[in-house]
Amino acid sequence: MxxxxxxxxxxxxxxxxxxxxHVRFAARLSLLVVLLSGLGxxxxxxxxxxxxxxxxxxxxxxxxxxxxSAAPDALANWQxxxxxxxQAYCVDCHNEDVxxxxxxxxxxxxxxxxxxxxxxxxxxxxxxxxxxxEDYDTPEIEERKSLVASLEATxxxxxxxxxxxxxxxxxxxxxxxxxxxTIRDLFGLDLRPADRFPSDEVGAGFDNNGDVLSLSPxxxxxxxxxxxxxxxxxxxxPADLPELRLELPGDQLPIYGDPKIGRFSGRxxxxxxxxxxxxxxxxxxxxxxxxxxGTTSKSHGKAKVAICDEQGKLLASDELDYxxxxxxxxxxxxxxxxxQGKHRLIFVPVLDDRKLVVGETSFESVTTMDPxxxxxxxxxxxxxxSPDGDIDSDSYPFMFRSFRVSGPREHPRDAYPxxxxxxxxxxxxxxRDRYSDVAKTAMKNLQxxxxxxxxxxxxxxxxxxxxxxxxxxxxxxASFHRGTQIALSAILVSPRFLFRVETPPxxxxxNSFGDIPLSPHQLATRLSYFLWSSTPDQTLLDQAxxxxxxxxxxxxxxxxxxxxxxxxxxxxxxxxxxxxxxxLVEHEADGKRFxxxxxxxxxxxxxxxxxxxxxxxxxNLSISEFLTADYTFVNETLAEHYGLxxxxxxxxxxxxxxxxxxxxxxxxSVLTLTSTPNRTSPVLRGKxxxxxxxxxxxxxxxxxxxxxxxxKAAGENATLREQLELHRQSPSCASCHRVMDQLGFGLDDYxxxxxxxxxEGGKPIDASGALPDGRSFNGGAQLSGxxxxxxxxxLARTLAERLLTFAIGRELTPDDRCTIDEILExxxxxxxxxxxxxxxxxxxxxxxxxxxxADAGSR
Numbered sequence: 113m114x115x116x117x118x119x120x121x122x123x124x125x126x127x128x129x130x131x132x133x134h135v136r137f138a139a140r141l142s143l144l145v146v147l148l149s150g151l152g153x154x155x156x157x158x159x160x161x162x163x164x165x166x167x168x169x170x171x172x173x174x175x176x177x178x179x180x181s182a183a184p185d186a187l188a189n190w191q192x193x194x195x196x197x198x199q200a201y202c203v204d205c206h207n208e209d210v211x212x213x214x215x216x217x218x219x220x221x222x223x224x225x226x227x228x229x230x231x232x233x234x235x236x237x238x239x240x241x242x243x244x245x246e247d248y249d250t251p252e253i254e255e256r257k258s259l260v261a262s263l264e265a266t267x268x269x270x271x272x273x274x275x276x277x278x279x280x281x282x283x284x285x286x287x288x289x290x291x292x293x294t295i296r297d298l299f300g301l302d303l304r305p306a307d308r309f310p311s312d313e314v315g316a317g318f319d320n321n322g323d324v325l326s327l328s329p330x331x332x333x334x335x336x337x338x339x340x341x342x343x344x345x346x347x348x349x350p351a352d353l354p355e356l357r358l359e360l361p362g363d364q365l366p367i368y369g370d371p372k373i374g375r376f377s378g379r380x381x382x383x384x385x386x387x388x389x390x391x392x393x394x395x396x397x398x399x400x401x402x403x404x405x406g407t408t409s410k411s412h413g414k415a416k417v418a419i420c421d422e423q424g425k426l427l428a429s430d431e432l433d434y435x436x437x438x439x440x441x442x443x444x445x446x447x448x449x450x451x452q453g454k455h456r457l458i459f460v461p462v463l464d465d466r467k468l469v470v471g472e473t474s475f476e477s478v479t480t481m482d483p484x485x486x487x488x489x490x491x492x493x494x495x496x497x498s499p500d501g502d503i504d505s506d507s508y509p510f511m512f513r514s515f516r517v518s519g520p521r522e523h524p525r526d527a528y529p530x531x532x533x534x535x536x537x538x539x540x541x542x543x544r545d546r547y548s549d550v551a552k553t554a555m556k557n558l559q560x561x562x563x564x565x566x567x568x569x570x571x572x573x574x575x576x577x578x579x580x581x582x583x584x585x586x587x588x589x590a591s592f593h594r595g596t597q598i599a600l601s602a603i604l605v606s607p608r609f610l611f612r613v614e615t616p617p618x619x620x621x622x623n624s625f626g627d628i629p630l631s632p633h634q635l636a637t638r639l640s641y642f643l644w645s646s647t648p649d650q651t652l653l654d655q656a657x658x659x660x661x662x663x664x665x666x667x668x669x670x671x672x673x674x675x676x677x678x679x680x681x682x683x684x685x686x687x688x689x690x691x692x693x694x695x696l697v698e699h700e701a702d703g704k705r706f707x708x709x710x711x712x713x714x715x716x717x718x719x720x721x722x723x724x725x726x727x728x729x730x731x732n733l734s735i736s737e738f739l740t741a742d743y744t745f746v747n748e749t750l751a752e753h754y755g756l757x758x759x760x761x762x763x764x765x766x767x768x769x770x771x772x773x774x775x776x777x778x779x780x781s782v783l784t785l786t787s788t789p790n791r792t793s794p795v796l797r798g799k800x801x802x803x804x805x806x807x808x809x810x811x812x813x814x815x816x817x818x819x820x821x822x823x824k825a826a827g828e829n830a831t832l833r834e835q836l837e838l839h840r841q842s843p844s845c846a847s848c849h850r851v852m853d854q855l856g857f858g859l860d861d862y863x864x865x866x867x868x869x870x871x872e873g874g875k876p877i878d879a880s881g882a883l884p885d886g887r888s889f890n891g892g893a894q895l896s897g898x899x900x901x902x903x904x905x906x907l908a909r910t911l912a913e914r915l916l917t918f919a920i921g922r923e924l925t926p927d928d929r930c931t932i933d934e935i936l937e938x939x940x941x942x943x944x945x946x947x948x949x950x951x952x953x954x955x956x957x958x959x960x961x962x963x964x965x966a967d968a969g970s971r
Contacts, residue, residue, distance in 0.1 A: 186266050187223055194262025195221060201244050201251050201259075223266065235263045239808050253885030253902065264929075278627045278961035281922050282322030284612045287312045289685050290320065291338070293646035297678070298564060299346035300530030305338035316923040317914065318689050320641070323922060339604035347535045347600065349593040353527055354394040358517040363497070365389075365512050366489050368481055372500040372508055376439035380408060380500075380508040386460040386478060387512050393450040395527050397520025401428070403459065404513040406435030406442035408505040415510055416462035418475065419446060421455070426473040429462070432510075441513040447521070457517075461510040535561055535600065540592045550586045550595070554579035557596060558603075566608045567647055568633035568656070578603060612637060614962055627961040632656035639666070639954060642919040643673045645681035663955055670951045674730060682729065682950075683722035690914045691776070691804055693718050695785050702790040706865045708753065709784075716750040717781040717866070723763055724776070732947035735907055739775040739805070739900040742768045753780065753867065772868055774893045775900075777801070777859060780866030786856075787864035794856025801855045806903055807910030810852060854881040858895035908936055908944040915953045931956045 198220055205212040217234070219225045239260045244250050251259065286294060291306035310331055315321030362377030369385025379387065393399065407415045414431045421427055430444035448457075458478045462468065525533070537560070540553040558578050562570045578599045585595030603609060614634045622628050630638065633648075636656040640648040648656070652669065655661055661669075673679055688694050696718055701709040723745035728737045745765055751758030754773070756766060768774065776782055786796040802808045861879040863869050870877055879891045885902075889895045899907075912935045917924055924932075935952040942948055953959055 190223060190262055190266045191221075194259055194266065197251060197255055197259040197262070201249060201255075205244075205248075231263065231266075235260065236809060238263065250884075250886075253883075253887075256885065277625050277927050277963045278957050279920070279922065279925060279927060280963050281614060281920055282325075283614070284320065284322035284921050285325040285327060285610055286612070287319050287325060289681070290641060290645050293644065293678070293681060295342055295346075297644075297646045297649070298531070299342070299535075301346055303342060303345055305341050308338070309334045314689075316917050318686075318918050318921075320645075320685075320918065320921050321923070335610065336605055339601045342604055343597045343600040346529050347532050347593065347597055348529065349591050349597070350523060350528075351591060351593075353523050356391060356394055356399065356517060356519055358389070358391055358515075360389060360515045362513055364493050365515065366486075366493060367512070368478075368486070368489065372503050373497050374503065374511065375499045375501075376513075377499075378405070378435070378439075378441075378511045378513050380503050380511045381461065382508055383461075383463055384477070386458055386475075387515070388456055388458040388478075388481075389515055389517065390454070390456050391517055392454050393452055393519070395520050395524055396451050397449070397522060397524055398447050399450050399517055399519030400521065401446045401448060401457070402443065402514075402516035402518075403430075403432070403446075404441040404443045404515075405511050406432040406513075408435065408503070408509055408511050410434045412463075412505070412509055416468060417444060418460045418462050418468055418473070419448065420458050420460065420475050420478060422458065422478065422481075424458075424475040424478045426468055426470050426475070427457070428470060429468045435511050435513065441511075450519070459512070459515070463509055536593060536596055540586070542592070547586050547592055550592065551576075551579045551583040553592070554582035554596065554599065558582075558599065561600075562603060563653070564647070565603055566606070567612075567637050567653070568631075612641065614638075616962070616964060620964075622964045626963050627957070628964050629961050632659050632661050635661050635666075635960060638919070638959060639669060639673070642954070642959075643670070643682060643950075644676070644678040645685045646678055666954055666960075667951055670947070670954055674947060674950070679729075680722075680726065683725045686915070686918050687722060687725040688718070689918075690911075691721060691782065692785055692800070693721055693781055696781055699785055700789050701784070701787075701865055705790055706863075709865050712749050713753060713780075713865075714784075716747050716753075717779065717784060719747075719763060720745050720750055721776065721779050721781045724779070727765070729946045729950070732945045734904070734943035735911060735946050735949070736900045736904045736943065737775070738907065739777065739896045739904075741775045744768055744773065744779070750780065753865075755868070772861065772891060772893050774896045776805075777892050777896045778862065778866075783859060783862045783866035784864065786859075790864065792860060792862070792864050794853045794860060796856070797859045798852030798854065798856030801899075802852065805899065805910065806906040807913065808906075851884055854883070855895070857881040858889055859892045861891050904944060905936065905940070908939065908949065911944075911946070912936060912949055912953070915949060916956070916958060919953050920958055928958055931958050 198217060203217050204210070206215045206217040208216055208218050215230075215234075220234075238256065288306040288309050288311075291309070292302075292304045295305065296302045310328065312319040313321075313324035313326065315324035319325075362379055363373075365379050365387050366389070367379050367381055367385055367387050369381055371382075371385060372380040374380055381387070401419060403417060405417075407413065412434070414433045416429055416431050418426055419428045427448045428446040430446055432442045432444055435441045458475070460475050460478065467473075536557055538553050538556050540547040540550045542548075555572070555575055558575050559570065559572075562575055562578070581599045581602060582592070582595035585598050586592055590598070607613075614630060616628045617631055620628045629635075633653070633656045636648040636652040640646060640652060651672075652661075655665060674682075696714050699714070703709075724738070724741060727733070727745070728735065728741075743765055745763045746754065746756060746758055747762040748758060751766070754771075756771070758764070758766060760766075768778075772778070782800065783792075783797070786800045787793050788796075799810045802810055858879055858881040861868060861870070861877050863872075880888065881890075881895065882888045883898060887898055889898050909932060912932050913924060916928060916931065916935075935949060935956065936944075938952050939945065939948045
């Protein structure tokens with residue numbers, strides 16, 4: 113059943129020609145096979161579905177028509193609960209004789225001859241509050257909720273009466289965020305290579321939707337470039353590390369004093385002179401110092417040479433004998449510890465019998481070097497100087513011939529990338545210039561590496577081609593480390609890394625509903641990319657290896673992983689897309705009206721909202737905090753923008769007590785992205801509340817309705833409220849705008865970049881409005897409070913739907929409706945706490961299972 117397999121083998125490269133072109137060829141071929149295989153997908157022992165070019169994903173979410181799915185019990189329930197409300201408030205204008213808007217609701221009496229589109233449209237308008245019109249009798253809030261619930265129960269009854277199927281998920285390519293985070297967590301470097309990829313498509317509100325994550329030729333090129341870039345940065349050849357190699361011959365030696373030059377360029381010094389060298393150590397470590405020279409007469413015997421730092425403290429000492437005359441010299445070698453950075457080493461001939469103790473003896477004379485004199489001496493180095501023919505050995509008892517400094521003897525571990533020694537755990541033995549046991553050693557290195565990169569077990573047969581790639585590279589002249597680097601490039605263009613494949617194991621059998629549980633490693637991968645947008649850590653992989661990811665352990669992992677900093681990805685990837693924060697990057701404001709609006713302020717606005725989300729998440733607070741929070745998170749820029757007193761560290765939690773701000777609806781991010789560049793927009797703000805808080809999609813405007821600016825002006829000095837009142841006089845606009853505008857007016861006490869205001873253009877701000885049930889409010893704080901009193905369950909449903917969509921990477925279907933209901937049922941008693949919602953998503957059947965279509969032969 114599951115035996116359709118395509119295995120991609122890496123092609124060998126020729127290192128002497130540059131590995132880039134060969135890896136590119138192999139990568140293109142590997143990824144091309146994926147595309148040519150149509151709906152088949154490679155993997156070790158599996159198949160799947162590859163994303164086609166972007167399509168309208170909403171086409172997959174249609175439930176069956178009610179006439180086909182409504183069971184007798186569902187019809188009876190509808191006629192007892194929903195139909196009386198529809199007859200009381202709707203059928204007077206929508207019946208067989210009077211069909212306002214071309215809609216006849218009489219078929220709802222028997223739920224016959226109805227299309228899905230008709231039911232969905234009625235459901236949207238009732239839930240939205242657009243119907244009945246305000247000049248007719250309107251249902252009370254509980255009546256409206258009851259009618260919505262009845263319509264939904266009727267529409268989805270046939271699905272929820274049975275155990276819903278888990279659903280199919282298209283094989284997903286790592287999106288840009290996931291790729292960056294995965295590289296970071298695999299190799300310990302935040303390289304962000306995917307920032308150079310084309311933008312990801314968005315499906316069902318998120319850019320991790322498998323149905324739209326296609327693979328373009330440009331992206332293939334970028335993936336290959338990224339693999340090469342990463343491999344060259346996360347591991348290096350030790351031979352390529354910087355080393356200090358400094359050699360100064362006699363005529364280059366700087367002498368502080370009055371030296372004489374011998375016939376063979378030796379520097380003869382008197383008893384008060386000394387030499388020095390300036391060097392820059394690339395790393396902390398041991399450096400070898402070689403000094404050639406000696407005393408100028410046999411009668412002087414040996415002389416000590418002290419090596420000290422610029423403070424005169426003794427670092428090492430040795431002895432040099434008579435230099436031997438002519439171009440000869442004695443030599444000494446010492447090893448000293450140097451820290452990374454610039455150093456001045458000073459070499460002082462000691463021509464007496466004083467005792468020298470490293471770390472204790474000091475030479476005061478070297479601490480008084482005159483900087484200007486030093487510059488003059490260095491400027492004269494290397495210039496031709498006539499040798500002195502007659503140098504008195506008593507006046508000049510010592511001669512320096514040359515200095516050499518090399519090192520470090522061994523590079524420190526921190527000279528290497530963080531995961532260097534996890535990638536190259538073993539190095540192939542080398543005698544002279546020949547390596548041995550290359551493939552065997554590479555297998556030892558690549559087995560654990562590929563298990564991490566591929567997020568699951570790998571067989572020897574899968575590892576061997578990459579080990580052979582190392583072997584051939586070495587045969588062609590590359591070092592063992594270079595060969596491993598080439599193999600890593602090939603691994604990073606493997607579809608097993610680039611795609612998240614959830615192929616059933618070969619021995620899997622679907623249950624009676626056609627569902628198969630995810631394998632432990634697939635489940636670990638789903639969990640980590642949901643909570644971290646990144647690869648599983650070792651703890652998850654180890655438990656997956658032992659098949660220990662049961663429900664209780666999954667719940668335990670959720671708590672552990674949410675506490676990890678990597679769970680910030682839920683804010684930057686999930687919350688930012690749920691709330692539309694990413695749109696703020698491109699948002700512009702009128703520079704004359706809002707001169708303080710710049711990139712720093714935009715970034716601060718986004719971070720404020722992300723931090724509120726993370727605070728509610730990590731403290732497992734009720735989601736009502738999104739509406740009622742009397743605190744926020746600001747830095748100095750945002751505090752000044754809000755008029756708050758702030759002298760703390762960046763983005764500290766601050767109280768909003770005594771201010772009109774409460775919750776998300778007062779965040780600068782939300783208020784700015786729901787405005788135009790030069791004014792507020794009650795329409796956009798009301799629509800944002802409906803869709804992102806209450807989960808109610810606003811109906812599309814009728815064709816031909818002009819934009820507000822194109823409509824007839826209300827008057828030269830008309831307020832925006834007056835202009836919108838005129839706009840709503842159109843019958844085609846009134847029903848929707850009376851809901852959106854009323855909500856949006858409640859936020860009118862904030863300007864187009866989220867600053868609180870009480871007047872505009874010399875006129876007082878009117879921020880009054882009303883909810884669809886008739887309750888009135890004045891200002892954003894009252895609006896938020898009222899929504900928190902009655903609409904928290906709507907917010908919970910919105911969040912549960914968005915979380916599940918993001919977690920499984922596909923558009924939700926009617927089957928998923930039942931799972932959402934279960935999530936709400938399980939979290940209602942504890943006030944819909946955010947981490948509880950996340951945990952319920954993880955333990956849901958949709959998250960832990962997949963549906964296998966045996967007839968199609970693929971998922």
